[in-house]
Amino acid sequence: MQKLDAEALFQTLVEQMRPHVTPDTALVGIHTGGVWLAERLHQALGLKHPTGSIDVSFYRDDFGSKGLHPQPKRTEIPFDVEAAHVIIVDDVLYTGRTTRAAINELFDFGRPARVDLAVLVDRGGRELPIAARYCALTLPQPLPASQNLQLETDAAGALTLRLIDA
Amino acid sequence: MHNPQLNKHGELQHLLTIDGLPRDVITAILDTAAPFTEVAEREVKKLPLLRGKSIFNLFFENSTRTRTTFEIAAKRLSADVVNLNVSTSSTAKGESLLDTVDNLCAMQADMFVVRHAASGAPFLIAQHLLATGRDHIHVVNAGDGRHAHPTQGLLDMYTIRHYKKDFTNLTVAIVGDVLHSRVARSQIAALTTLGVPEVRVIGPKTLLPTEVERMGVRVFHDIREGLKGVDVVMMLRLQNERMNGALLPTPQEYYKVWGLTAEKLALAKPDAIVMHPGPMNRGVEIDSSVADGAQAVILPQVTFGIAVRMAVMSMLAGQQGSNK
Numbered sequence: 001m002q003k004l005d006a007e008a009l010f011q012t013l014v015e016q017m018r019p020h021v022t023p024d025t026a027l028v029g030i031h032t033g034g035v036w037l038a039e040r041l042h043q044a045l046g047l048k049h050p051t052g053s054i055d056v057s058f059y060r061d062d063f064g065s066k067g068l069h070p071q072p073k074r075t076e077i078p079f080d081v082e083a084a085h086v087i088i089v090d091d092v093l094y095t096g097r098t099t100r101a102a103i104n105e106l107f108d109f110g111r112p113a114r115v116d117l118a119v120l121v122d123r124g125g126r127e128l129p130i131a132a133r134y135c136a137l138t139l140p141q142p143l144p145a146s147q148n149l150q151l152e153t154d155a156a157g158a159l160t161l162r163l164i165d166a
Numbered sequence: 167m168h169n170p171q172l173n174k175h176g177e178l179q180h181l182l183t184i185d186g187l188p189r190d191v192i193t194a195i196l197d198t199a200a201p202f203t204e205v206a207e208r209e210v211k212k213l214p215l216l217r218g219k220s221i222f223n224l225f226f227e228n229s230t231r232t233r234t235t236f237e238i239a240a241k242r243l244s245a246d247v248v249n250l251n252v253s254t255s256s257t258a259k260g261e262s263l264l265d266t267v268d269n270l271c272a273m274q275a276d277m278f279v280v281r282h283a284a285s286g287a288p289f290l291i292a293q294h295l296l297a298t299g300r301d302h303i304h305v306v307n308a309g310d311g312r313h314a315h316p317t318q319g320l321l322d323m324y325t326i327r328h329y330k331k332d333f334t335n336l337t338v339a340i341v342g343d344v345l346h347s348r349v350a351r352s353q354i355a356a357l358t359t360l361g362v363p364e365v366r367v368i369g370p371k372t373l374l375p376t377e378v379e380r381m382g383v384r385v386f387h388d389i390r391e392g393l394k395g396v397d398v399v400m401m402l403r404l405q406n407e408r409m410n411g412a413l414l415p416t417p418q419e420y421y422k423v424w425g426l427t428a429e430k431l432a433l434a435k436p437d438a439i440v441m442h443p444g445p446m447n448r449g450v451e452i453d454s455s456v457a458d459g460a461q462a463v464i465l466p467q468v469t470f471g472i473a474v475r476m477a478v479m480s481m482l483a484g485q486q487g488s489n490k
Contacts, residue, residue: 055201058213058480067177067484068215070194074201081209108210 006151006159009120009136010037014044016134017087017118021045025085028052030102031073033091033151037120040157041089049079054088056101081110087134091151091161093119096130121161123149170292173301178481180292180305183314184355192359196324199477203470205242215480216245219276223249224266225308226282231444231468232308232318236279239475245276263287264294271295277304277482285311285348304482312348317478318443319352321471323360325463326398328470329439333357337364339392339434340383342402342424342451343373345413349443350402351381358382368392370424372413389424393433401426401442404451417450427453431461439463 026049029038035053042051057072088102099117106112118134124142143149148166153159169186173179178191205211221240225233233249240247252266261269267278280288288307295303309315323333330336338357344350344367357365358381367378368386379385386392393399404420414420431440440452440462448454456462 058201058215063215063484068198068480071197072201074204076204104214108208108212110209 004121004137004149004161004163006120006161009161010040010044010159012136013118013120013134014041016136017041017045020134021047021087022085023048025049025087026052026079027087027089028054028077028102028106030088030090030098031055034089036151036153036157036159037091038089040159041118049084052077052079054102054105056098056105059101059105061097061101075105077106077109081106081112083111083113085114085116086112087116087118089118091120092149093117093122093130093132093135094125096126096128099130100128120151120159121149170289170296178478179301180288180307181316181478181482182289182292182305182307184316184319184352184359185314187316187355187359189359189361192320192323192356195320195474195477195481196327198481199320199324199470199473202242202473202476205476206469206472212242212244213476214244216240216243216483219245219483220274221245221247221277221279221479222270222275223247223308224252224270224278224280225250226252226263226280226287227309228253229281229309231471232281232315235468235471236306236308236317236475239472240279240479242472243476243480245479263290267291267294271300271303275303277306277479279306279308280310281308282310285313287311306478306482309348312346313351314355315348315352315443317471317475318349319356320478321467321474322349322353322400322441322443323356324470324474325441325467326439328466329463330397333360333362336362336397337366337395338362338398338400339366339368339386339396340400340402341368341389341392341426343404344369344378344402345373345375346405347402353400354381354383366392366396368424370414389426389430390433393430396434397438399426399431399434399438399440401440401446401452403443403445404447417447421450421453425449425451425453426456428455428459431456431459437461441467444468 027038027042029035038051054075055073057069116133119132120136122135122138146166148164150162152162171180171182223233223236237247287310288305292305307316340350365383366386367383368389442464446452446457
């Protein structure tokens with residue numbers, strides 16, 4: 001696989017989203033990579049509402065077999081979800097199960113007018129009928145399940161993508 | 167040594183007592199409780215974690231607050247909750263504890279929340295489930311005799327951590343009827359496990375267990391001396407219903423000597439918090455001006471108790487898969 005330049009992909013994503021967002025659009029990042037990405041997008045797009053964050057631990061569909069994930073983070077939605085235009089942000093789109101959980105959790109805060117999905121990379125391997133409206137890169141070949149694509153960030157907020165063996 | 171509360175992976179299987187619970191398990195429960203506190207502010211105060219699970223509140227002894235907060239916690243996790251007030255039902259007709267349990271197991275119980283006047287009753291149920299190969303069913307002790315009340319101890323730790331951040335530089339005083347108090351035993355076990363350097367127990371000799379010092383606490387028989395410079399004051403309820411014999415003169419005299427008044431509280435640090443597990447006897451162990459004062463965190467304790475019980479129940483129910 002070619003080396004992925006996360007910062008270049010980030011710029012691509014910003015340009016894709018820019019024509020479609022208004023200052024009233026709200027972002028919600030999925031822990032942990034999606035939160036970093038959402039914070040950068042918030043800045044780049046000049047949005048008004050504070051960015052939300054979701055940890056889907058309490059909504060996962062594998063609780064029955066895997067149990068509770070250790071150290072769940074706090075879900076914080078610091079804006080009124082009712083009638084809002086919300087974009088869920090995640091670093092990598094894979095099976096779609098995390099997105100499903102995030103949508104469910106979001107609706108427990110109110111009824112948004114519209115929900116979109118923005119991701120840096122679509123790695124293929126979907127198990128649910130979910131697609132990203134904004135996506136900087138779709139891998140031509142789905143990544144094998146044995147590999148993990150992970151977003152990382154440094155102290156200055158610069159993004160890098162790392163491929164690791166699961 | 168085998169710890170009956172942990173499964174073979176070292177995960178929580180039952181919550182029976184804080185005594186002997188590893189520090190990292192206690193910390194994990196407190197960490198897990200934190201995100202649950204936020205659910206109360208949502209439009210839909212429900213999480214789907216325990217959907218389809220049946221939780222039986224098995225109360226052989228009266229309780230309002232504990233049973234209600236367990237019920238709310240279970241319902242916020244989407245579990246089906248059945249409340250059994252056993253003191254007025256089958257037991258009165260002569261059914262044994264384990265027969266009651268077997269019958270509820272036949273109704274597909276996933277978890278028992280047990281309160282019993284006899285110390286060790288929840289442990290007996292846990293042993294029985296293990297011996298009969300039903301270790302997918304979990305037991306939470308909601309107070310047994312004078313032994314333990316672990317979720318109360320945990321919610322107290324959550325409250326202290328919320329206000330004081332760090333356990334390792336605190337002086338904590340537990341005041342009152344330690345002798346009859348399962349809450350005090352759970353508090354002492356939790357505080358010492360979490361590394362609180364000084365735990366004090368303050369009370370009249372007749373209401374302190376013999377050799378209470380062996381639990382790792384400093385004993386004071388003078389409340390003014392004991393409260394000096396403490397960060398946390400944990401009041402205990404005077405347990406009239408458990409008294410037999412003349413341990414006390416009168417409630418009025420008890421108040422005069424041992425009741426927490428503003429004047430006595432002034433001896434603690436200025437930012438000390440005041441806790442009480444409820445129900446309070448105003449004018450006996452605590453004065454109204456303190457109970458309703460700025461330093462009291464008694465009602466936040468109740469709210470945190472829901473999140474802590476949600477954490478315990480979801481951690482227990484989530485162990486099922488790894489057992490299989």
